[in-house]
Amino acid sequence: MWLRYFDDGRRTKSKNMKTSGNTRIGIDVGGTNTDAVLMQGTKVLTSIKVPTTKDIGSGVAAAAKAVMEGASVGPQEIVHVMIGTTQFTNAFVERKFLVEVAALRVALPATTSVLPFTDWPDDLRSLIGQHVFLVHGGHEFDGRPISGLLEEEILTVADQIKQRNIHSVAITGVFSAIDNAMEESVAAILQRECPGIKITLSNEIGRLGLIERENASLLNASLSGFVVEVIGGFVSALKNLKIDAPLFVSQNDGTLMNEDYVERYPVLTFASGPTNSMRGAAYLTAHKEAIVVDIGGTTTDVGILSNGFPRESSIPVDIGGVRTNFRMPDILSIGLGGGSIVRQNENGEITVGPDSVGYQLTSEALVFGGKTLTTSDIAVAAGRCQLGDPELVAHLDKDFIQQAEQKIHAMIEGAIDRMKTSRSDVPVILVGGGSILVSRNLKGASEVLVPENFGVANAIGAAMAQVGGEVDRIYSYEEMGREAAIRAAKEQAESGCINAGAQADSIKIIEVEELPLGYLPGGAVRLRVKAVGDLYQSI
Amino acid sequence: MQVNHTNLDDFIRGAAFLGTGGGGDPYVGRLMLKQVLDQGRCVNIIDPMDFPDRATAINLLTMGAPTVINEKIPSGPANVVALRKAEQELGYKIDAVMPIEAGGINATIPLVVGALTGLPVIDADGMGRAFPELQMTTFNVAGISSSPNIIADDKNSVVCIDTETNIEAERFCRDICVRMGGEGQMACYPLTGRQVKDHAVLNTISLAVAIGEAIRVARSDNEDAVDALLGFLGSDEVGRFARILFDGKVVDLLRETKGGFSVGRVLIDSLDNSGSQLEVVFQNEFLIARRDGVPLAMVPDLICIVDRETAEPITTENLKYGQRIKVMGVSVPAIMRSEKALEIFGPRGFRLDIDYSSIEQLCRNL
Numbered sequence: 021m022w023l024r025y026f027d028d029g030r031r032t033k034s035k036n037m038k039t040s041g042n043t044r045i046g047i048d049v050g051g052t053n054t055d056a057v058l059m060q061g062t063k064v065l066t067s068i069k070v071p072t073t074k075d076i077g078s079g080v081a082a083a084a085k086a087v088m089e090g091a092s093v094g095p096q097e098i099v100h101v102m103i104g105t106t107q108f109t110n111a112f113v114e115r116k117f118l119v120e121v122a123a124l125r126v127a128l129p130a131t132t133s134v135l136p137f138t139d140w141p142d143d144l145r146s147l148i149g150q151h152v153f154l155v156h157g158g159h160e161f162d163g164r165p166i167s168g169l170l171e172e173e174i175l176t177v178a179d180q181i182k183q184r185n186i187h188s189v190a191i192t193g194v195f196s197a198i199d200n201a202m203e204e205s206v207a208a209i210l211q212r213e214c215p216g217i218k219i220t221l222s223n224e225i226g227r228l229g230l231i232e233r234e235n236a237s238l239l240n241a242s243l244s245g246f247v248v249e250v251i252g253g254f255v256s257a258l259k260n261l262k263i264d265a266p267l268f269v270s271q272n273d274g275t276l277m278n279e280d281y282v283e284r285y286p287v288l289t290f291a292s293g294p295t296n297s298m299r300g301a302a303y304l305t306a307h308k309e310a311i312v313v314d315i316g317g318t319t320t321d322v323g324i325l326s327n328g329f330p331r332e333s334s335i336p337v338d339i340g341g342v343r344t345n346f347r348m349p350d351i352l353s354i355g356l357g358g359g360s361i362v363r364q365n366e367n368g369e370i371t372v373g374p375d376s377v378g379y380q381l382t383s384e385a386l387v388f389g390g391k392t393l394t395t396s397d398i399a400v401a402a403g404r405c406q407l408g409d410p411e412l413v414a415h416l417d418k419d420f421i422q423q424a425e426q427k428i429h430a431m432i433e434g435a436i437d438r439m440k441t442s443r444s445d446v447p448v449i450l451v452g453g454g455s456i457l458v459s460r461n462l463k464g465a466s467e468v469l470v471p472e473n474f475g476v477a478n479a480i481g482a483a484m485a486q487v488g489g490e491v492d493r494i495y496s497y498e499e500m501g502r503e504a505a506i507r508a509a510k511e512q513a514e515s516g517c518i519n520a521g522a523q524a525d526s527i528k529i530i531e532v533e534e535l536p537l538g539y540l541p542g543g544a545v546r547l548r549v550k551a552v553g554d555l556y557q558s559i
Numbered sequence: 560m561q562v563n564h565t566n567l568d569d570f571i572r573g574a575a576f577l578g579t580g581g582g583g584d585p586y587v588g589r590l591m592l593k594q595v596l597d598q599g600r601c602v603n604i605i606d607p608m609d610f611p612d613r614a615t616a617i618n619l620l621t622m623g624a625p626t627v628i629n630e631k632i633p634s635g636p637a638n639v640v641a642l643r644k645a646e647q648e649l650g651y652k653i654d655a656v657m658p659i660e661a662g663g664i665n666a667t668i669p670l671v672v673g674a675l676t677g678l679p680v681i682d683a684d685g686m687g688r689a690f691p692e693l694q695m696t697t698f699n700v701a702g703i704s705s706s707p708n709i710i711a712d713d714k715n716s717v718v719c720i721d722t723e724t725n726i727e728a729e730r731f732c733r734d735i736c737v738r739m740g741g742e743g744q745m746a747c748y749p750l751t752g753r754q755v756k757d758h759a760v761l762n763t764i765s766l767a768v769a770i771g772e773a774i775r776v777a778r779s780d781n782e783d784a785v786d787a788l789l790g791f792l793g794s795d796e797v798g799r800f801a802r803i804l805f806d807g808k809v810v811d812l813l814r815e816t817k818g819g820f821s822v823g824r825v826l827i828d829s830l831d832n833s834g835s836q837l838e839v840v841f842q843n844e845f846l847i848a849r850r851d852g853v854p855l856a857m858v859p860d861l862i863c864i865v866d867r868e869t870a871e872p873i874t875t876e877n878l879k880y881g882q883r884i885k886v887m888g889v890s891v892p893a894i895m896r897s898e899k900a901l902e903i904f905g906p907r908g909f910r911l912d913i914d915y916s917s918i919e920q921l922c923r924n925l
Binding site: 129130132139164166229231343440 | 594828
């Protein structure tokens with residue numbers, strides 16, 4: 021048997037655990053579907069898929085209501101609601117609901133040779149505006165100030181912000197990842213002078229790399245109006261259902277943010293979709309080191325689980341034409357899904373995708389009486405699953421079906437091979453509605469795992485209540501010594517974790533990355549340490 | 560020739576390729592150039608053969624750690640300050656500026672200064688690629704002093720260093736650079752037009768533009784970009800010996816710091832199940848490539864790692880596990896292969912215990 025299901029093992033285990041007091045709802049709001057699960061401890065009580073609604077809130081409400089009814093759980097029993105959403109990514113990519121932003125860089129006399137927005141697409145620049153301000157301040161790599169802050173200069177900026185009627189500002193200081201004091205001081209002055217202004221601090225978002233971090237901050241600031249609306253929609257949806265539980269939103273690295281934090285940093289949700297499905301896959305199979313293959317309707321996302329978290333991309337990521345460097349999982353997307361169109365060319369060669377019937381699968385695919393041959397039709401014709409009317413694909417040639425299946429598997433195997441980091445075989449976890457396309461073992465996989473609830477892994481990932489803390493700074497090993505530096509960084513990551521609401525005894529350091537800085541003597545090393553912890557005692 | 564909005568991306572991609580894995584990501588340089596071009600300024604590139612023998616030139620660069628450069632953007636105006644100070648020290652006007660290295664961010668700095676000052680930029684450099692240290696130039700090979708070495712920062716601090724040897728200049732400048740916040744804007748190696756013609760590596764700015772163009776055109780024509788690049792480099796017009804040394808996947812990566820450099824090696828497994836493995840050793844730049852222990856190319860010949868589909872150059876900092884890459888080897892002009900040149904930037908100049916063999920020799924069967 022090439023598949024291993026996890027229902028028995030997991031259920032027995034969860035019965036032995038204390039589950040009271042952690043009943044929660046995980047929701048994933050995708051472009052097409054809103055998925056929800058109701059979980060108690062480690063157990064999924066119910067799950068549902070409903071269409072995503074235009075106003076988001078009513079879809080979320082419908083999903084939450086359905087899972088509570090399905091599990092006969094009352095709203096007063098829900099202790100947390102976790103939501104994963106791609107709303108903010110979509111808004112930015114589609115240039116919708118964005119506000120004008122003041123770009124305030126704390127750096128003079130340095131950095132004038134590349135001003136904010138230099139590399140932005142023209143349409144975005146004209147939408148978000150060209151309110152650029154540079155003031156004195158910032159730090160050197162070793163923590164020395166470049167220059168001191170000048171309060172009068174900042175007051176002039178505050179005046180300008182008021183005059184120009186701007187309600188959102190992104191503050192970026194040089195080397196603020198090493199010392200955030202100047203960004204904080206500037207923020208305090210603006211807060212006082214421009215009451216109610218939304219402030220994004222670059223040190224809260226980013227890593228080293230001024231332009232990319234500033235871009236991510238500007239992008240975040242441009243969403244400051246929309247995020248209030250979306251979170252407000254979530255809150256009132258829950259309120260209408262009489263759910264009086266704190267709301268969390270999942271972020272790119274698989275950890276959670278509370279309502280206040282997401283209102284300040286919506287940009288941190290940008291890649292939460294694939295992250296949630298990978299975290300859900302890890303959780304459902306209890307595998308911490310594996311490759312996750314998430315097959316949707318149009319695309320297949322392949323990512324690597326390392327220590328239970330998605331491996332992150334180390335290279336800058338382009339979002340809506342803007343280069344950023346915030347924490348994103350390293351994902352390979354290929355044009356293969358349950359709705360991908362299957363064709364045969366004159367030479368008899370079979371092609372699959374990249375175009376897909378997408379959400380119209382249930383009207384366009386042959387098994388649903390439609391006219392388009394899709395990968396799902398192939399799976400039904402091969403007898404791999406029950407979907408629609410198998411009679412409608414009974415006419416397909418056996419060899420053709422076999423070749424099409426071969427092609428589909430080869431595409432997935434190719435993607436797995438591209439993501440693998442070693443020659444040895446690794447476990448592969450299949451999630452997503454399109455998992456039905458896989459009918460045999462895969463090359464490069466030591467085993468292929470299809471967990472129960474594979475279709476709602478993303479909502480389960482959202483419900484996985486972990487919070488995190490991260491440090492990314494430059495340390496001098498010659499001055500501090502390597503061990504002391506790593507210890508200091510770990511302690512800081514751990515306290516960040518506790519501030520986010522983690523149980524102290526559950527905190528684990530999951531990543532320590534050392535990057536020596538070329539050309540600089542003195543043993544300067546950039547250290548990145550990440551800690552995570554549980555919101556609950558019992559998981 | 561001009562570098563303008565139309566060929567800027569080609570130039571930057573070519574400079575990244577000639578960076579052979581190091582030299583700092585030219586992305587920041589691209590933004591600096593874009594900003595001056597957006598202001599309506601021009602970058603005029605002149606052929607060294609059109610530059611009069613008695614005219615004067617100077618090399619411009621940013622010295623510093625790539626991480627710092629990405630955070631504290633190099634200052635074009637500070638580089639102009641360094642240039643003007645050099646004129647004062649020399650007691651004459653500079654007629655043109657030029658890059659000290661053809662690869663990485665330093666390929667872009669003199670173009671920014673050219674745009675700011677209106678000075679032409681000579682289509683030539685002193686390394687023909689990227690190297691980590693100031694004395695690793697064809698000028699040093701020819702016995703030309705780098706002094707006066709001017710180093711300036713954003714706060715108008717300007718330091719002038721005169722040294723007996725160019726290696727001493729490297730050491731003093733590096734220390735000053737750390738004091739200036741890990742980065743300094745430099746002018747050094749003043750040259751006459753005659754010296755440029757005799758001792759520089761010629762036409763490397765236009766080479767970078769053409770490399771970028773070859774990659775771009777191949778991509779838009781849906782041709783194999785790596786093959787197109789090989790074809791271009793090997794053409795009569797360019798006359799380089801260029802080969803694909805290896806086609807594979809990154810399976811191991813070791814990076815550490817030694818003496819202020821990013822030192823390490825990357826292991827690449829072949830994709831054809833032959834069991835063959837390529838090891839590339841780097842010190843900021845790629846130094847030597849060995850297949851199953853046998854050298855295929857070594858410094859100063861170019862070893863470039865590119866994405867196997869798009870031919871996008873990959874720096875040592877951006878290497879990661881699992882990447883599908885092609886490793887390319889490209890010969891360098893004869894001026895970089897003299898006995899004296901190899902002492903300074905051949906394998907032994909990087910403390911590799913091996914004598915130089917040319918890529919033509921090592922890859923004659925490839």
